[in-house]
Amino acid sequence: MFNKIFEYAGPYKKGIYAATLIFLVSVLMGVLPFVLAYQIIAPLVTGGSVALAEITVRVIGVLVCLVLQAVLYGWGLDLSHKTAYNTLMRLRIALQKKLENLPLGIIQDKGIGTVKKLFVDDVDSLELLMAHSLPEGIANLMVPLAVYIAMFFIDWKLALLSLASLPISLVAMMMMYSVGMKQMGPYYQAGQKMNNTIIEYINGMEVVKVFNKDGESYERFRKDVTNYRDYTLNWYKACWPWMAIYNSLLPCTIILTLPLGAWFVLRGFSTLPSLILVLCLALSIGIPLLKALGFLPAMPQLNYKISALEQVLEAEPLHQTEDGFGGKDHTICFEGVSFAYGDQTVVHDVSLTAKAGQKTALVGESGSGKSTLAKLLIHYYDPQQGTITVGGQSVSEMSLNALNSQISYVAQDQYLFNTSLLENIRMGRLDATDEEVVEAARKAQCMEYIEELPRGIHSAAGDAGKMLSGGQRQRISLARAILKSAPIVVLDEATAYIDPENEEKVEAAIAELVKGKTLFVIAHKLSAMMNADQICVMAHGSLLAAGKHDELLSSCEEYHKLWNASQNSSEWKVATAKGGN
Numbered sequence: 001m002f003n004k005i006f007e008y009a010g011p012y013k014k015g016i017y018a019a020t021l022i023f024l025v026s027v028l029m030g031v032l033p034f035v036l037a038y039q040i041i042a043p044l045v046t047g048g049s050v051a052l053a054e055i056t057v058r059v060i061g062v063l064v065c066l067v068l069q070a071v072l073y074g075w076g077l078d079l080s081h082k083t084a085y086n087t088l089m090r091l092r093i094a095l096q097k098k099l100e101n102l103p104l105g106i107i108q109d110k111g112i113g114t115v116k117k118l119f120v121d122d123v124d125s126l127e128l129l130m131a132h133s134l135p136e137g138i139a140n141l142m143v144p145l146a147v148y149i150a151m152f153f154i155d156w157k158l159a160l161l162s163l164a165s166l167p168i169s170l171v172a173m174m175m176m177y178s179v180g181m182k183q184m185g186p187y188y189q190a191g192q193k194m195n196n197t198i199i200e201y202i203n204g205m206e207v208v209k210v211f212n213k214d215g216e217s218y219e220r221f222r223k224d225v226t227n228y229r230d231y232t233l234n235w236y237k238a239c240w241p242w243m244a245i246y247n248s249l250l251p252c253t254i255i256l257t258l259p260l261g262a263w264f265v266l267r268g269f270s271t272l273p274s275l276i277l278v279l280c281l282a283l284s285i286g287i288p289l290l291k292a293l294g295f296l297p298a299m300p301q302l303n304y305k306i307s308a309l310e311q312v313l314e315a316e317p318l319h320q321t322e323d324g325f326g327g328k329d330h331t332i333c334f335e336g337v338s339f340a341y342g343d344q345t346v347v348h349d350v351s352l353t354a355k356a357g358q359k360t361a362l363v364g365e366s367g368s369g370k371s372t373l374a375k376l377l378i379h380y381y382d383p384q385q386g387t388i389t390v391g392g393q394s395v396s397e398m399s400l401n402a403l404n405s406q407i408s409y410v411a412q413d414q415y416l417f418n419t420s421l422l423e424n425i426r427m428g429r430l431d432a433t434d435e436e437v438v439e440a441a442r443k444a445q446c447m448e449y450i451e452e453l454p455r456g457i458h459s460a461a462g463d464a465g466k467m468l469s470g471g472q473r474q475r476i477s478l479a480r481a482i483l484k485s486a487p488i489v490v491l492d493e494a495t496a497y498i499d500p501e502n503e504e505k506v507e508a509a510i511a512e513l514v515k516g517k518t519l520f521v522i523a524h525k526l527s528a529m530m531n532a533d534q535i536c537v538m539a540h541g542s543l544l545a546a547g548k549h550d551e552l553l554s555s556c557e558e559y560h561k562l563w564n565a566s567q568n569s570s571e572w573k574v575a576t577a578k579g580g581n
């Protein structure tokens with residue numbers, strides 16, 4: 001675990017060494033007063049004499065030690081915190097770089113809560129390790145160790161007596177660590193789940209209220225918060241007994257030394273001055289030992305958090321190169337592509353070709369793998385098997401930027417940034433002039449409602465977002481894609497859930513977007529796919545058939561079924577509309 005910390009610290013690791021050294025001297029300054037006290041007590045107890053001047057010097061020595069201890073401790077803390085926060089900064093930058101190279105789909109699948117926990121909470125928790133546990137812990141352990149060695153030189157029998165509490169404490173410590181680590185998995189996952197649920201709860205508040213799902217949503221929230229409490233308490237419950245044992249036993253360095261040591265002195269096995277010195281030293285290391293132990297309970301948690309960070313930092317990055325796009329045209333080819341989310345394979349050995357300049361439609365029942373194929377094409381994930389090429393060049397043999405420059409992906413949920421609508425549309429092509437942005441907005445049928453907004457196209461998407469319908473927001477994202485004007489357009493259910501009034505306009509915007517482009521489209525509405533150059537029928541992650549509408553109607557039973565179902569549903573829509581429902 002410490003090796004990894006030093007790796008993260010990079011050039012700042014010198015700060016950890018320096019802070020540890022300073023803490024070490026500071027702890028030593030806490031031990032010296034006991035030695036000085038011994039030098040005053042021993043002659044008095046053994047019948048000797050001490051001059052007042054000697055006592056004064058030692059008392060001043062004690063005061064100097066205490067002042068130095070405080071000053072050095074402050075200095076050490078200053079240094080260790082600078083090191084810690086610089087390391088956290090490095091770690092967050094490394095995480096961000098790593099996330100940038102991870103498949104986007106994998107990041108989305110983790111959930112915002114988990115990613116936020118990783119970036120904020122898990123990284124923050126390393127502060128304890130870097131600023132305290134490591135430098136302070138080491139110093140507070142090293143000094144007692146040195147003191148024990150000194151005790152052995154003074155009187156090995158008495159030294160052994162003061163070590164008596166150590167073996168049981170060590171066993172208790174190991175037990176605490178081991179049971180703590182076992183409980184850590186569920187505890188950590190409960191924390192991740194709670195984070196995700198809280199974010200989902202806040203994001204989904206509007207829907208929850210509209211659909212009167214307060215109770216249900218609160219119930220889930222309550223369950224995850226309660227679970228987290230239970231797992232945390234379980235963890236503590238498993239660790240508490242062991243913590244209690246070593247916390248009480250370890251600092252009891254004089255528990256045997258005092259009675260047995262006195263007996264040793266009476267029997268002549270040890271001398272009184274040695275006993276006094278060993279007792280003073282044993283008392284001096286009580287506080288450092290307790291401090292060092294104070295850091296132990298957090299170790300299993302820290303270890304777990306570091307592993308979670310490691311998992312992300314060591315996760316396999318998206319396969320891509322620095323190369324630009326060099327495909328001969330924009331023909332898309334899936335060759336023997338299989339893909340699994342975790343253990344669940346959802347795409348099985350799919351091979352299909354979407355010819356450049358043509359419209360290829362993917363149809364199939366819900367869950368048949370259509371969106372996953374689209375996400376593989378835009379390289380959200382790497383397939384486990386097979387290759388996807390554009391114009392003969394594999395998507396993993398170009399940079400994500402190069403691929404993105406060739407593809408406009410429009411899905412149902414389009415994110416609007418909290419900036420003006422103008423800038424939101426300009427995301428499509430950053431060097432576009434204001435006029436070009438307005439032209440794209442016009443082509444996407446946005447201007448009629450944008451002009452009615454108080455600040456027109458300069459309205460902030462955050463404020464405007466509340467005033468825009470789903471279809472209007474969708475048209476903003478289509479304007480973005482029109483402005484981008486990439487040669488390939490991937491539409492994933494782009495018109496789903498749009499009200500009839502908006503549907504016509506969205507379809508007009510799409511028609512503008514796809515003019516002369518290679519189109520890869522997923523839609524449930526089969527009637528809109530009839531004119532496609534090729535329709536690919538998916539079922540349970542496999543490609544069943546591919547062809548034109550008429551061919552498939554006669555040759556593919558699954559397509560026939562889908563077609564009938566879509567006809568029935570449009571008849572049902574007409575009937576309900578007529579019925580006024």
Ligand SMILES: Nc1ncnc2c1ncn2[C@@H]1O[C@H](COP(=O)(O)OP(=O)(O)OP(=O)(O)O)[C@@H](O)[C@H]1O
Nearest residue numbers: 109341344346364365366367368369370371372373
């Ligand atoms: N992020 C994910 N993690 C795990 N499983 C997923 C994920 N996304 C989709 N799946 C699963 O993969 C399978 C294929 O889903 P996909 O969304 O590709 O199907 P689809 O045909 O597009 O469905 P729909 O028409 O309902 O959008 C489904 O069983 C789905 O539950």
